[in-house]
Amino acid sequence: MPESGNPATPATASATASPRSLVLLGLGVFLLVLAPLLAWYVAPRAKVTPVDVDVTTVFTGTGSYFDTDALRTVRRQKITITRHVLGDVAASERSGRAVWDVSTTVDTPKTLALRDPRKAFQWTTERWVTDRRTNAPVHCCEEAPARFDGDAYLKFPFDLEKRSYRWWDNTLGAAVPLRYAGTKTVQGYTGYRFTGTVPAARTGSRQVPGRLVGRPRQGQIQAEEWYANSGIELVADRRTGRIIDAAISPLKTLRAPGGRRDAVTLLRGEHLRFTPATQRAQVRLAQADSEKLALVSGVLPVGSAAAGGVLALIGVVLVVLGRRPGGRS
Incomplete structure (x- = not known):
C-alpha cells in the first residue's frame, strides 16, 4: 500500500524570496522615487533668497x-x-x-x-x-x-x-x-x-x-x-x-x-x-550656499537614482533566484 503523508520533494516545494532580497528591492525602489523628488521638489524650494x-x-x-x-x-x-x-x-x-x-x-x-x-x-x-x-x-x-x-x-x-x-x-x-x-x-x-x-x-x-x-x-x-x-x-x-x-x-x-x-x-x-575681510566673508557664504544647492539639485538626486537602480536590480535578481526550485532562501 502506498504510504500517506510523504513530505514534498525538493522539486515540488514552494520557494520564497529571502527577507534580504525584499529589503534590497524596497530600498532600491525608495531611492528611485526619492531622486526625482529631490530634483523637482526639494531643490526648487531650497533655491530661495x-x-x-x-x-x-x-x-x-x-x-x-x-x-x-x-x-x-x-x-x-x-x-x-x-x-x-x-x-x-x-x-x-x-x-x-x-x-x-x-x-x-x-x-x-x-x-x-x-x-x-x-x-x-x-x-x-x-x-x-x-x-x-x-x-x-x-x-x-x-x-x-x-x-x-x-x-x-x-x-x-x-x-x-x-x-x-x-x-x-x-x-x-x-x-x-x-x-x-x-x-x-x-x-x-x-x-x-x-x-x-x-x-x-x-x-x-x-x-x-x-x-x-x-x-x-x-x-x-x-x-x-x-x-x-x-x-x-x-x-x-x-x-x-x-x-x-x-x-x-x-x-x-x-x-x-x-x-x-x-x-x-x-x-x-x-x-x-x-575690503579683503568683506571678500572673505562673502566668499564663505557663497561657497556654503552653493555647495548646499549643488548637493540637493545634483549630487543627491544623481546618487540616489544610481544607488536605487543598483539596489533594485540586485533585489529583483535575488527575488527571482529565491523563487526558483532549489534556489537559495
Missing part, C-alpha cells in the same frame, strides 16, 4: 569730499562705505517675500571715528523687497524706494547666465545695464564678473550759497545735483547670485542751474572696493 540675513559689507578707497566746515573740497582722503543688510523675518513670513532693511553710510576719516550713522557724511536707508525665487522686485511691504526695478542690487538671480543684467543704482534711482565680462577669482573662489558705467545725470537739487557754484551775486540758490559712476564692477557666485566682490567709482557734484560744468565736487570715490 534667505530672509534671516544679517550681513555687513565694507568698501574702502581714496577720494575727495566737500568739507562743510572749510567750505572746500579736500582730496586724497580715505572714503569708507558701510552697508548693513538685516532681514525682516516677520514681514517676510507674512508676505512670502524676502524683505531686507538696508542701511548705507558714507564716511570720511572725520565721521568714521564717530561711529554713528546719523553723523556720517551721508546716510541712507532702504527697504528692499524681492521675490524669493526670481529676485525680481516686489512692490509691497512698504518698500522704499517705491519705484525700484532691475535684476540685481544686493544680489543677482540664481543660476547666472553669461549675459547682461540690470543693476539698480540707488544713487541714480534707476537700473543700469551691466555686461558680462568673463570670470574673476576672488580669495581663491571664481565668480562671474559684470561691469558697467553711469553717464552723468541730474539726480536732484540742493540749496547752497550762490558763490559755491559761480553765482556770487546771488544769495541762496537751488543748485543741481549730478551723479556719475565711471566704473562699476561686480563679481557674483554663479549658482547663488551672491556678490563676492564689488568696486565702484561714484562722482557727485553740484552745478549752477542750467550749467553744463561741475562747480563743486561733493564726493568722488576712486575705485572703492570691498
